[in-house]
Amino acid sequence: MTTLPLFDIYRDLHAHPELAFAEHRTAGVVADHLRSLGLEPTTGVGGTGVVAVLENAAGPVVWLRADMDGLPVEERTGLAYASVHTAVDEDGSETRTMHACGHDLHMTWLLGALERLIATRDSWAGTVVAVFQPAEEVIGGARAMVDDDLVDRVPRPDVVLGQHTAPEPVGRVTVGSGPVMAASDRFTITFRGRGGHGSAPQTTRDPVVAAASAVVRLQSVVAREVGPRQAAVVTVGSIHGGTRANIIPDEVTIEVSTRAQTDDTRHQVEQAVRRIVAAESAAGGLDEPLVRVRPGANVLVNDADAAGRVLAALEGVVPSLVAGDSVLGMASEDVGDLATAAEAPIVYWFTGTTDPALFADGAEVPTNHSPFFAPLAEASIPVGVDAFVAATRAWLA
Ligand SMILES: [Zn+2]
Ligand SMILES: [Zn+2]
Structure with a gap:
């Protein structure tokens, strides 16, 4: 089994962002990597979605979700691996594309977590379902996967977990309880x-x-x-x-x-x-x-008991852990549609990925969707992987 280091996968995904429901190359990269891990991914779920089931004896079932789409934004980060990709937007015009919301990191985190869980499979029992979802930015990718019978095609979850990049210092993980997105x-x-x-x-x-x-x-x-x-x-x-x-x-x-x-x-x-x-x-x-x-999206509500379980699991695992406000902002997400369809509790948390030095300077910190949004990827990758693995293992037997 030879697999690329996660940072290489991240750079490749970052350099080739695709718009909602057009994540064809992205889905291919994800599926190839899943195969290199010994999994058998199902592609084309809800359009471009990819699903892989990691079964390891009888036990609880955890769904882990990562979204895959980029945005019609022209990248201005100056990074060596900045996107030079273009695509045709929904209004028919040619546009530059960018992973300006960090979904490239979400995919990398999930691939890294699977790799770790496979390497440590002697120490847990249960099933992990990796859900790589298209089209979060336009709201609808989760619905498309559900409409394509996702729930009946894989084992039903005891919990759905996901995490999103946040314009906060690398290593700060915020887990809310109750309504967390609008x-x-x-x-x-x-x-x-x-x-x-x-x-x-x-x-x-x-x-x-x-x-x-x-x-x-x-x-x-x-x-x-x-x-x-x-x-x-x-x-x-x-x-x-x-x-x-x-x-x-x-x-x-x-x-x-x-x-x-x-x-x-x-x-x-x-x-x-x-x-x-x-x-x-x-x-x-x-x-x-x-x-x-x-x-668009429904209100995303983190299950209180499940959120408490995630918080306990991440204690001492991530550099800085915050029990967040019930409502964190006016941004929206459709990940809740997966949990609603599967009738399972969900916990969706926020993982800081921004260079801490930017906060010390009092400089303007680029937020998600900014052309300057540039996560400190190398430092952020292990934090997200650790968080996914620890939270998942809080359910696995
Ligand atoms: Zn976004
Ligand atoms: Zn996003």
Whole structure:
């Protein structure tokens, strides 16, 4: 059995990021490495997902998950192994790609953990299922694997475990309990008026004015409707309509991203968005707006008992361990869909991968999705591997 050192695998993955549901080369690299470990991976699960089962006598079943996709970001880290990859984005345009969210590390951690668990298989019993998931960034890869019968194709888990890179000092691992990531949704809303000459607005129903008014009014959802102790976000990230100053268009389309930390708030925000765009349309005499929702991630809730077990297992294993707040931020993740489908508890934690010197300087620390996001890979790899192995062994017999 000859296997590449983990840092080599990491550099290769980092230099060749692929976008959501297009992780073909990535899946191949992962599958090849799994085979070199003596496993028999199943590829093409939910599109480009890869699954491998490591069975070692009867015992508990642990699913370990790593996501595989990169982002449409042009890397500016200056690293020797920086990405020079390009791909076609969902809108059809050519874009540079980057592992700006650390999913290359997630895969490396999981491969390293499997290697360690195989090397120490005399000392544990049970089954480890490695789930390499596509398309986390667009939310949907977990769902795609579930829809492709993932749950029935492998042993059912007693727990689902995963970890994400965090822009915190290398070695700091934060394990939360309860809700740890927010729900997200994406709305595409088309205001439908009646176009005409810019000099004769009285003959039109102007969707530009209705959309502009709605964009402003949407800011009041968080400020005036959601309770001050309930976190939510409403962002209008795009607005498109019209071609010339003297032509009033028929339609204007906006895209809205929302986040919420509870299901109730998520529902409240959706109702408010729908009410406001309908009311602004009515106020301008427009037709009913067309509202399309692309449901995103659900609130990700760490099981309290399982999180306690992970915390105990990581004590003394990782350089710095933090029992995190219940809710850590407004970012979203779809890993919870795997646990929900498998009816198993989940623990998803955050592993710092940033050069500690950056914090000492008071310099700006690049966050995930930044073109400057540059984990200290060599130092981060053993931390993530150790964390995965220790947490997994807290369940294995
Ligand atoms: Zn991301
Ligand atoms: Zn990510």
